[in-house]
Amino acid sequence: MTWILGWTVSLLAFIKAQLVTLLLHVLSAGPIPRHVAFEMDGNRRFARLTGRRAVEGHSDGFIHSSGYILDPASVILEICMHLDIRCVTVYAFAIENFNRPPDEVGALMKLAEERLIEIAQNGALLSQYGVRLNVLGHRELLPMHVQVAIDKAERMTCQNNRAILNVCAPYASRHEITLAVQSVVQQALDKDNFDSSLITEQTIEENLMTSLGGSPPLDIFIRTSGVKRLSGFLQWQCCENTQIHMVNTYWPDFGLWDFVPILLDYQRKVWARSSS
Amino acid sequence: MVASLFLWLLHLLHASLVFLTTKFQKRRYLPPQPVTAYRSKLPKHLAIILVSYNAANPKHTEELYLECLFRVVKWCKVLGIEQLTAYDAEGTLLGCSDIIQERLTHRNDMLTDESESELEYPLTPPLSEASESRSHSPDFEDFPVQLNVTTVSTSRKGASHHRPREVAVRRRAHDKHPPYNPLTLHIISRSASKAAIASAARFLLDEEFRRRQNSDDLDHVKAYELPISKLTSVPGGLPSPDFMIVHHIRPQDHPPPLELHGFPPWQIALTEIHRTIAHDVALLKHPNNSMPSLITEEAFCRALDEYAGAQFRLGR
Numbered sequence: 001m002t003w004i005l006g007w008t009v010s011l012l013a014f015i016k017a018q019l020v021t022l023l024l025h026v027l028s029a030g031p032i033p034r035h036v037a038f039e040m041d042g043n044r045r046f047a048r049l050t051g052r053r054a055v056e057g058h059s060d061g062f063i064h065s066s067g068y069i070l071d072p073a074s075v076i077l078e079i080c081m082h083l084d085i086r087c088v089t090v091y092a093f094a095i096e097n098f099n100r101p102p103d104e105v106g107a108l109m110k111l112a113e114e115r116l117i118e119i120a121q122n123g124a125l126l127s128q129y130g131v132r133l134n135v136l137g138h139r140e141l142l143p144m145h146v147q148v149a150i151d152k153a154e155r156m157t158c159q160n161n162r163a164i165l166n167v168c169a170p171y172a173s174r175h176e177i178t179l180a181v182q183s184v185v186q187q188a189l190d191k192d193n194f195d196s197s198l199i200t201e202q203t204i205e206e207n208l209m210t211s212l213g214g215s216p217p218l219d220i221f222i223r224t225s226g227v228k229r230l231s232g233f234l235q236w237q238c239c240e241n242t243q244i245h246m247v248n249t250y251w252p253d254f255g256l257w258d259f260v261p262i263l264l265d266y267q268r269k270v271w272a273r274s275s276s
Numbered sequence: 277m278v279a280s281l282f283l284w285l286l287h288l289l290h291a292s293l294v295f296l297t298t299k300f301q302k303r304r305y306l307p308p309q310p311v312t313a314y315r316s317k318l319p320k321h322l323a324i325i326l327v328s329y330n331a332a333n334p335k336h337t338e339e340l341y342l343e344c345l346f347r348v349v350k351w352c353k354v355l356g357i358e359q360l361t362a363y364d365a366e367g368t369l370l371g372c373s374d375i376i377q378e379r380l381t382h383r384n385d386m387l388t389d390e391s392e393s394e395l396e397y398p399l400t401p402p403l404s405e406a407s408e409s410r411s412h413s414p415d416f417e418d419f420p421v422q423l424n425v426t427t428v429s430t431s432r433k434g435a436s437h438h439r440p441r442e443v444a445v446r447r448r449a450h451d452k453h454p455p456y457n458p459l460t461l462h463i464i465s466r467s468a469s470k471a472a473i474a475s476a477a478r479f480l481l482d483e484e485f486r487r488r489q490n491s492d493d494l495d496h497v498k499a500y501e502l503p504i505s506k507l508t509s510v511p512g513g514l515p516s517p518d519f520m521i522v523h524h525i526r527p528q529d530h531p532p533p534l535e536l537h538g539f540p541p542w543q544i545a546l547t548e549i550h551r552t553i554a555h556d557v558a559l560l561k562h563p564n565n566s567m568p569s570l571i572t573e574e575a576f577c578r579a580l581d582e583y584a585g586a587q588f589r590l591g592r
Contacts, residue, residue, distance in 0.1 A: 026286060029279035174504055174545060181477045182502040188481050189488075189500060196478040201470040204477060228586065232545045236470065239541040243533040246549070264290045265533050267283075272532075 020256060024082045027263055031270035033219035035087040036080060039233050040073065042225025042250030077165065079256055081129035083263070086163050087215045091233045093169035095138055109146055112169065116149035130162030134213035137171035164215055173235035180207035210237060218242045220266055222259075224251045243269060294530055298554075308578035311351055315584040321359040323517035323547065324348050324571075326369070327524045327537055338368050340525045344571045345369060346379065348521075349461065351576050356457040361517055365537045367465030373426040376463065380428060425514065426463040462514055466538040473542060476507065507542075516543040519583045522551040523571045548586050550579045 073090060080088045092112065098105060116135075126133060135150045142150070184203050188194040205211055210218075218237040223230075226248040230238065238244060243266060249258050309315070326344055328337045345362050352360050362369050369376065484500055522534060534551050536544070552575040 023286075026279050026282040029283045172545075174508070174542065177473065177542065178502055178504045178507050181473065181480065181507060182500060184477050185481045185484060185502065186500045189484060194481070194485075196481045199474055199477045199481060201474045204470070204474055228549045228582075229546055230544055230549075235541040235544055239469065239536045239544065240538040241535070243535060244549075245533055261290060262533075264287055267287070268530075269532060 021082075023256075023260070024079065027260070028083055030267040032083050033085055033263070033266050034216040035089065035218045036085055036220045037089040037091070037218055037222065037234055037238070038073075038076065039091045039221070039223035039231065040251040040254075041223055041227055042252070075255065076259065077131075078129075079259060081131065081163060084163075087166065088164070089136075089166035089168060089210065089215065089218070089234065091168045091171065093137075093171070094232055095141065095170045095172040095175060096232065097170065098141070109143055112142075113146050113149045116146070116153045126157050126160065126165065130160040131157065131165050132160040132163070132214075133157040134164060134166045134209075134215075136166050136168045136176070136209040136213065138175055139170075141170050164213060166210060166213060166215060168233065172232045173230070174232065176209050177204070177236055179209070180204045183207040205236070208236060210234070220245065220262060222247065222262060224249055224254050291530060308574055308581045311354060311573055311577050311580075313577075315580055317584050318355055318580065319357060319518035319548075319583055321361070321515055321517045321519075322348075322352060322357050323361040323363060323520040323539070325520060325522045325537055325539055326362070326364045327522065328364075328526055329524075334368070337525065338372060340570065341368050342372065342375065342379075344523060344525065345376065347571060347573075348576065349380065349459065351573065353457050353459050355580075357459065358457075359460045359462070359515065359517075361462040361464060361514060363464050363537075363539055365466045367467065369463050370426060370465045370467075373428075373463050376426075376461075377428050380461070425468050428461040428463070429458070464514065464540070468514065469538050469540040472540065473507075480506075514540060514543055516545065517547050519548045519579070520544070520550065521571075521576070521579045522549065523569075523575070524552070525569055527554045527569050548583050550582050552579065 077088060093108060097108070100108075133153050133156075135154060139147055139150065181204060184199055184207050187207075188196065188199065218234060219242060221230075221234065221238040221242050221244045223233075223244075223246050226246065228246045243262075245262050245265075247254070247258055247262075324345070326341045328340070341364060348362070349360060351357075364370075480502065520539070522536070524531070531551075531554065534549065536549075552571060554569075
């Protein structure tokens with residue numbers, strides 16, 4: 001009887017995986033966003049709800065339909081790659097997060113290093129889809145061992161050109177905008193005869209970290225856990241022509257069925273725009 | 277082709293689910309608390325974004341925007357919200373800032389019979405043309421950035437109107453006019469948004485160039501460094517709103533997702549964002565069969581209820 005049950009479960013999992021693939025294929029028949037950003041919020045609250053420590057919430061995983069344990073970020077990233085979304089940006093760590101308890105910050109740094117080392121050594125998902133990894137933010141604030149891991153992971157994927165994964169850590173939008181303005185001013189000062197009137201919104205936009213990494217304009221911004229703020233994430237990029245979704249689902253629970261309505265809304269917008 | 281057909285069916289299914297969900301929510305509609313109910317926190321600075329997708333009738337859009345603005349101004353003054361920023365991307369409000377000032381003055385004058393209110397005129401004259409840019413605050417004397425901001429202040433002289441927000445406001449039955457608190461109103465458009473930061477960058481460039489020209493040492497070989505604190509004092513000079521309400525004056529059955537329509541990006545790091553829901557707004561009959569909507573007290577109160585329930589962890 002046990003083998004019948006196991007066979008049935010495997011069959012159902014296979015059918016479910018095929019239906020997911022079919023769904024993604026159907027979605028791909030319509031407009032697909034070029035750039036989607038995720039503010040992965042709610043890990044600690046999810047952990048508390050499930051009776052775990054806050055630190056464990058950050059590395060929590062769940063059983064994928066294939067039977068492998070995958071973290072939500074990998075699952076969503078794989079869905080994005082299937083849909084040919086060219087750029088995904090995730091908010092991994094804010095500069096303000098250094099205010100958290102030291103043991104939590106330490107655990108996050110350790111987790112970041114482990115993940116980056118894994119990417120550098122294996123990077124199966126990134127290599128499979130030709131994804132280039134960019135780590136954006138005030139890197140100098142990170143511990144040296146994490147900076148080393150970042151350099152390795154970026155070098156390992158720098159030749160990939162099919163898609164981009166931006167990991168913002170530690171990041172703050174005002175810091176990014178300030179650096180862009182600083183760069184623009186420095187570039188002008190480096191010229192013998194500069195014309196300040198040539199500095200425009202576009203000039204600053206081109207010097208943002210996301211743009212310097214090759215990211216297209218942001219089409220969709222998603223924040224999980226029901227919080228309705230940007231919290232310093234991609235303020236310049238999402239203040240115009242970006243659909244913002246503040247969903248109630250906690251990040252560890254966020255999956256395809258939360259993502260599909262968001263993609264459908266995007267498609268409606270593109271169709272409405274092209275018909276008007 | 278087949279995939280497109282299935283996609284169309286998927287959209288139809290999604291639209292149906294949204295329709296049914298909306299109907300179900302209407303049945304379970306719970307009215308928000310009244311405007312003067314106790315709330316654990318109120319925003320000190322509120323922003324309202326007014327959105328219209330129909331450019332066909334700009335005069336009507338202007339009337340709707342103005343009516344929405346005056347309603348929000350009234351509620352803010354009742355609640356003691358100190359600052360209000362009104363934004364629309366096209367600059368419709370900015371273009372009629374003289375009308376706004378005049379009507380706010382007139383409404384304040386109506387209170388003078390029974391109170392000692394006194395209107396303080398704005399620090400700078402109203403704009404004569406919407407496209408003209410100038411700074412509007414003494415804070416900019418040291419940092420002239422081209423902006424397009426109109427600031428209107430209303431205050432009451434001699435009367436004490438400070439009311440701790442923790443204390444519920446009770447109206448006596450015979451009060452005809454609720455007490456009105458001072459309010460600073462900023463009227464902005466997209467020109468005060470990313471353009472303000474670009475303008476700041478141009479100024480910083482000119483400033484640094486002049487400094488290097490006047491400097492005898494070899495500062496020019498050093499890389500230019502810009503601290504965040506210096507840029508913080510610039511873009512728009514607008515303080516950051518605690519709370520933002522996005523209101524569409526032409527709501528749709530299947531409302532599109534939230535967008536910020538070019539609101540100044542520098543100011544929105546920690547701003548709580550809310551969009552009015554169709555059920556709370558007042559639909560108006562219009563000759564061309566459209567159903568424009570004004571922001572209602574219910575919509576405003578629901579927004580405040582949501583703000584009062586928000587948690588701020590500030591990175592922790």
